[in-house]
Amino acid sequence: MIRVGLTGGIASGKSAVGDEMARLGALVIDSDQLARDVVAPGTPGLQQVVDRFGPEVLGADGFLDRPRLGAIVFGDDGARADLNAIIHPLVLAARNQIESQVLDPYAIVVSMIPLLVEIGAAKSFDVVVVVDVGPDAQLARLMARNGLSEAEARARMSAQVSREQRLALADFVVRNDGTLEQLRERVHAVWHELLRLRGGMGDGCGC
Numbered sequence: 001m002i003r004v005g006l007t008g009g010i011a012s013g014k015s016a017v018g019d020e021m022a023r024l025g026a027l028v029i030d031s032d033q034l035a036r037d038v039v040a041p042g043t044p045g046l047q048q049v050v051d052r053f054g055p056e057v058l059g060a061d062g063f064l065d066r067p068r069l070g071a072i073v074f075g076d077d078g079a080r081a082d083l084n085a086i087i088h089p090l091v092l093a094a095r096n097q098i099e100s101q102v103l104d105p106y107a108i109v110v111s112m113i114p115l116l117v118e119i120g121a122a123k124s125f126d127v128v129v130v131v132d133v134g135p136d137a138q139l140a141r142l143m144a145r146n147g148l149s150e151a152e153a154r155a156r157m158s159a160q161v162s163r164e165q166r167l168a169l170a171d172f173v174v175r176n177d178g179t180l181e182q183l184r185e186r187v188h189a190v191w192h193e194l195l196r197l198r199g200g201m202g203d204g205c206g207c
Ligand SMILES: CC(C)(COP(=O)(O)OP(=O)(O)OC[C@H]1O[C@@H](n2cnc3c(N)ncnc32)[C@H](O)[C@@H]1O)[C@@H](O)C(=O)NCCC(=O)NCCS
Pocket: 009, 010, 011, 031, 032, 035, 066, 067, 069, 070, 073, 080, 083, 084, 087, 088, 091, 113, 114, 115, 156, 159, 160
């Protein structure tokens, strides 16, 4: 098995890369999705969030009001650290549980972790893949996707390590400054390298 950590700044294109790797045969574990699952209605995670941030972060439907909580934590380092301290251990446990169920020795398991560098997890992986995009495209894509103002989008970008810090830990970089079709081609090139690595790890792939 090869354990791949896939990271990148907010709105860099991790999901697009993860989707393509899944199409190519990877088992992709999405930490953003796990971070949603652990605060689903009725979970201890959601209760902890409400205990810390108050019932006003709950919508009328009982689900976490994510835009409201985002507006709180991306403007306040202390609040964000408190939220991270609740969510991150729950996500790590969920990820470990999924990984422990992978029995295929040929599997390429891609853990998509937005904050891989921030939490110091690079050494937990055989390979780190960084999706990299320039700040102008990143800002534009983030504002468009989330309907954020420029100030809100910049606050989210500032809550993460710099592009340089992330690139310093990359084994492979997937640039996402072109079209989605170009991105897919670049993912295929990295995938080929992962297959070669898997062959070199003695599990018989040989490709
Ligand atoms: C604040 C929350 C409710 C906002 O929800 P929202 O649906 O708007 O965003 P979503 O969860 O889809 O995250 C989008 C992106 O924001 C960035 N981001 C999310 N949380 C954080 C954080 N604590 N610090 C820095 N960047 C973050 C990541 O790049 C992530 O991919 C949510 O992001 C959250 O619960 N964050 C804390 C948990 C966390 O760290 N998740 C990221 C990986 S485990």
